[in-house]
Amino acid sequence: MPGRWVTCVLATVLLATACGGGTSLPGPAVVTFPVSALGAEGQVLVRQLARFMQENPAIKVVQRVTPDGADQKHQLYVQWLNAGASDPDILQLDVIWTPEFAAAGWILPLDRFMPDTAAFFPSTITANRWRDSLYALPWFADVGMLYWRTDLMNHPPATFDELIQQAQRARQKGGPRYGFVWQGARYEGLITTFLEYLGAYGGRILDGGRVLVSSEAGLRALTEMRDEIYRFGVVPTTVLTWHEEETRFAFQNGEATFMRNWPYAYPLMQDSAESRVAGKFAVAPMPAGPGGTHTAAIGGAQLAINRRTEHPEAAWAVIDYLTQPEQMRERAEVVGQFPTRTALYDDPDLASGLAIPPAMVRRIIEYAIPRPVTPIYTQLSEILQINIHRALTRQAEPAAALARAQAEMQRVLNRAGLGTGEPVAGR
């Protein structure tokens, strides 16, 4: 009996797979678009897609709900694309995935559609190039910024020394118990924080195929992060388990003088129903150190096309529409996401819509640098995350941690045929 049952099931499964697929319906080209936009962001997108479909009746856009977390979304995409599915036609990519997906041959080069790349901030375009082709178009930009309390000081700190002094002074006057909070848990956010410290001292993570973290600048940056925790007591140890939201909660409850975070936090903290610091804070570029400059890690969403799509033209039409100035302005007004088109910042309409003064946004974006543009970014980042976190939790000394990170990262790069550095490069 069980045997027959199994045969039946097997036969059904085989039949189903044999008959499925290959049935294309006549009518408008249907393009699917997996998005994880919640709340106001989701509503803006629904509105914009509805307008698009009204203007382009030959194309129907269907939204697919995906997980919000970057890692989960990445896994889902990998499963879809590795299986050669043609189904999600349009992909919303995190900025660090573009080279990975491009190298794997999962997304279409966009050059044939002749996008006007000169209209976008150069750093947002660089992040989406792989081997001389453009693979995704920047939809909106996220940049790391310093949030500071306007009721506790007159001007934001320009350097880390100044930041430490201001934080200590604020605490002595009975101000917030935490000086500075940032994303310090062992995850991608830690790398964005580190990148900004590194840039402040003039360092870089990668130069072409050479890993550069184990450098004078790298050591100074990591030592500064560690000293702010253990020597100056400005950064609480608990940030080493914190992501974006934990830092925002601390800052909006008035428990921190400074915070490093992305733009999304700004409109949320202006809501006086939830925030105790509404109207009492502003943003500035992250501080600089000697030998470097203000630096902002760049994040945000990119739009790309699945290489297996059956409707590349329709997919491009959607991407092109969503990245037009009007759509970007609307997003900026409703959810505070920064447009990636340079010219919009001179637009008076944007100034009234954006919570943060456009001149300041523009200044921060101009300090923005992408994280290393390489298909094996996630692996390099993982090595760096582990070693930086080890140094910050005092399991290793900064110099040793950086040397180890450098050696491992270079080894991985070289094995991928992407490296040009020594196999085991010490400091």
Place this chain on the structure above:
Amino acid sequence: MERQEARVAWTLVLPAVLTILLVALFPLLWTVWESLHLHDLRMPWLGKPFVGIDNYVEAFGDPRFWAALGHTAFFAVTSVGLELIIGLWLALALNRAFRGRGLVRAAVLVPWAIPTVVSALLWRFMFEGQTGIVNSVLVGVGVLKEPVVWFIHPAAAWVPVVLADVWKTTPFVALLLLAGLQNIDASLYEAARIDGATAWRQFRHVTLPLLKPAILVALIFRTLDAFRVFDLIYALTGGGPGTSTEPIALYTFNALLQNLQFGYGSALSVIVFLITFCLAMVYIKLLGAELTGGKR
């Protein structure tokens, strides 16, 4: 006639055998085959060359692999050890007749019924930050002078991990042992009492030997589970700080799904499989010896 019957029998079991091959053996062999290749989804230009045992050599030369293996063994020994001791104690308590026993037995199972990820988050909230309930209580009682940030200390981070696992799976162990206890003939205790055996001697010489098969079954289930621990640590510490609490399953998951190293990740999976398989074999041998030993 007999041969014909045998043929009919074979045809009848064939679908079942095929299904087993398809769902159990095929993925396993496929993984082994993958593990002998350099296969990295992010680097299609490297192709998918056959590299023999290179992936295994790389794993054995990788300090992170050995560390992960060590963490897994440490986790298995401490958590299963504690679960067994507390589970036995619970089972002995539940084995006595008292009012409301049915209710208590059901209540004991509550942690077991909660999904692992949920209980992991629960424990995370309790231990997290300087104001988490654990810190508040310990500082309030005076055990700690100041709050500890549990998740940034390589040793302290194990405390919530082990506690969460013990909390969740002790009821399961207790129930298994309780079933064993109820199989023990009450007349044995009577005889022991008549012979003047103390409670401790009854436990040592009657309960423990007769409970051995149940203990072994509990050990098999729990050790194998502990060796494959993933979701609990993924949600609780993410393997951190650094990689101080990273078990082998989490490392494999990272290699496969985060870094898309299908060849290397498959090699790690095969190693995990071999270890758990050997463990199961050892236990089954022990259990078998125990059962036949009991019959003798």
